[in-house]
Amino acid sequence: MTDFAQTEIERRLSLYQVFLKLYEHHSSLLDEILQQENLSQPLFKKMKLCYVHGVVDTNTVYLMTNLCDNQTQSLRQPQRIWTIGRNRNSGICIADNYMSRRHAAIQYINDQGFYFIDFNSTNGSFVNGDRAFGLIKLKDGDRIRVGNMNFDFFMTSTHRMLPSVAMELLMHLVHRKSDTQAEILTCLRDRQKPLIEKQNDNLKILRNSGLVDKFEDWYDNFSSEQKSEILDRFFSRQKPYNPSEKIGN
Known part of the structure; x- marks a missing residue:
């Protein structure tokens, strides 16, 4: 036994x-x-799924991560070097007793990409399970461990310009101020500007021709309902104006 x-x-x-x-x-x-x-x-x-995302946007390079203060942050660094460690001055500060004060760093090198380097830390760093020595070029989806912290590294490799959203979908993206009022999207308001400008040009041409002066003499003799209908027809241009047509009932 x-x-x-x-x-x-x-x-x-x-x-x-x-x-x-x-x-x-x-x-x-x-x-x-x-x-x-x-x-x-x-x-x-x-x-919590921890991550670091390297973003290269034209001449701007930065990291997006949720390792700091339990919230997603955008980290910009002029030298493009993001230090990782227990030290409060680290770019990515992680409160972990198994992590050195200056544990490691992620660096971006122009025209080459993102690299990971361990600063000879006590407990070391691991990339995809292998002990990190020297500069290690990072790939999209790499798994990194520093101290007791594991996180995934992602990076942008391509960019796409998406097509414009269809008008019928834009009508659903309306910010409602109240039950009866709605704020139309800016792009929809902009589409109405050429029509207004065209109307202003037409008024200028009519005034220069002298027809407006004659029309104003007739206009004063019409009732308010007749004036309203004349203006509606003039601006909408839904049907041509016919002088022989009677106005009103």
Whole structure:
């Protein structure tokens, strides 16, 4: 019985050592296994997915990440070097006792891309499960571990200009001020400007021709309803004006 207990203890110690080595060199694999096995458990549903996203937009380069202050932030750095560590002055400060004060950094090199470098930290850094030594060029989807923190690295590689949204869809994107009023989108208001400008040009031509002066003499003798109908016909141009047509009832 004693020999059996001793053998069982040795077996468990051996498995524990294997687990430690596996976690040290392939922590991302273990994290994925645990996520799949415990996906239905409430604890794992609340797990925060950490990431760093490298963005290159023309001449502007910055990082988007949720590692700082538990919220997504845009991090811009003039030298394009984002330090990672326990130090409060680090670009990405992570409160982790297993992380060195100046642990690592992500650097962008023109025309080459983003790189990861470990500053000879005590517990090291790992990229896709491999210990990080020297400059390591990062790829979209790389898994990085610093201290006890694991995060995914993403970066933009291409840009696309999307087509304009159809007019019938724009009509659904209306910001309502009240139950009876709505604020039409700016682009819809802009479409009405050429029509207004054209109307102003037409009025200028008519005034120069002298027809407006004659029309004003007739206009004074009309009722308010007749004046309203004349103006509506003039601006809408829905039907040509016929002098012989009677106005009003």
